[in-house]
Amino acid sequence: MDSFKVIENIRLSESTFRLRTERPNVPIKAGQCFSVGTKELGINREYSMYSAADDDFIDFLIREVEDGIVTPALGRCKPGDLVEIGGPYGEFCLPIQAIAEDSFVFIASGTGVAPFHSFIKSFPWLDYKLYHGIRHEDEKYESDDYEPSRYITAVSQPANGNGERITSVLSREQMNPESHYYLCGNRQMITDTVQILRERGVPGGRILMETFF
Ligand SMILES: Cc1cc2nc3c(=O)[nH]c(=O)nc-3n(C[C@H](O)[C@H](O)[C@H](O)COP(=O)(O)OP(=O)(O)OC[C@H]3O[C@@H](n4cnc5c(N)ncnc54)[C@H](O)[C@@H]3O)c2cc1C
Incomplete structure (x- = not known):
């Protein structure tokens, strides 16, 4: 897991936010997901990439789960904060x-x-x-x-x-x-x-x- 800066964190609905981070410097396919968390928590969850494969940032679309462990912490992240990201993983991709x-x-x-x-x-x-x-x-x-x-x-x-x-x-x-x-x-x-x-x-x-x- 490496650390990446949060670029922006925007509420798209009452319960859901779009978290934009720096992009890991690795090949990424649309449909893949990443393991994401905060250093303080030391716990990660998987999130699908929401942005285009060739964007120079990564967007995640995350629903804040009431009483959840990771999503409230990610929801509080501000531009400049560091988040831990591993991946990409998965083969939910287009042929x-x-x-x-x-x-x-x-x-x-x-x-x-x-x-x-x-x-x-x-x-x-x-x-x-x-x-x-x-x-x-x-x-x-x-x-x-x-x-x-x-x-x-x-x-x-x-x-x-x-x-x-x-x-x-x-x-x-x-x-x-x-x-x-x-x-x-x-x-x-x-x-x-x-x-x-x-x-x-x-x-x-x-x-x-x-x-x-
Ligand atoms: C491959 C993969 C990709 C994923 N991509 C995304 C994504 O792009 N966006 C996203 O929001 N989530 C995604 N998830 C779900 C995510 O990994 C977490 O399970 C979710 O964010 C809850 O984390 P938490 O630590 O806040 O909750 P936890 O403390 O783990 O609590 C989990 C509890 O919340 C319930 N729960 C989990 N997710 C939701 C939800 N969305 N709505 C209502 N209840 C829920 C679970 O059933 C469980 O009871 C993905 C999961 C997988 C396996």
Whole structure:
């Protein structure tokens, strides 16, 4: 683990912040994650990269977990503070040969949208559809970065009370078995989504998953 300076730390919703740090001087692929923590705590957690692979900084999109150990400490970090970063790790990446020709369906809950934001910023020509399950309206983090026709949300706890889960939206959608399906977020969403995709004839080999918790 090496130490890197925090460049900025911005709240994107009541519970979620975007932490920008110096970039480790190593090759990084969109979709990979890092181990991140503070020296004082001596404990790290994994976070997916939210920024583009060739940005000269690294962004993380982090939900502050109530009573969590690491996220409140990262949420308090200020520009100039040092954070410990190890990595990158993981293979939740796009197949390079398919990026130009194939279509991609990204399905996220909450901050599970982070690797998809990184894909879309890294490969702006990507043919994608992004389904994002969120609890509240303010969790459409930086949605201007997505083409409106490609970004579909489901808000489970909206102010008006008529909530919907992203899995309900998916149950009504057409599924192309030729597309590549990437799922990221909480375990329950991933389990339910895999079942929907398999029932619609999407082959298991076309489904990739990253479970956050
Ligand atoms: C490969 C990988 C990539 C990850 N990338 C991200 C990321 O980009 N952004 C991100 O916010 N998290 C990400 N996580 C989750 C992250 O590693 C931590 O688990 C999370 O931040 C909680 O840390 P903590 O120390 O504050 O909580 P802890 O003290 O570890 O408490 C964990 C408790 O909080 C619950 N919990 C964990 N995450 C959440 C959450 N997001 N919402 C509600 N409850 C939660 C757990 O079920 C558990 O009960 C990733 C996890 C993995 C395995």
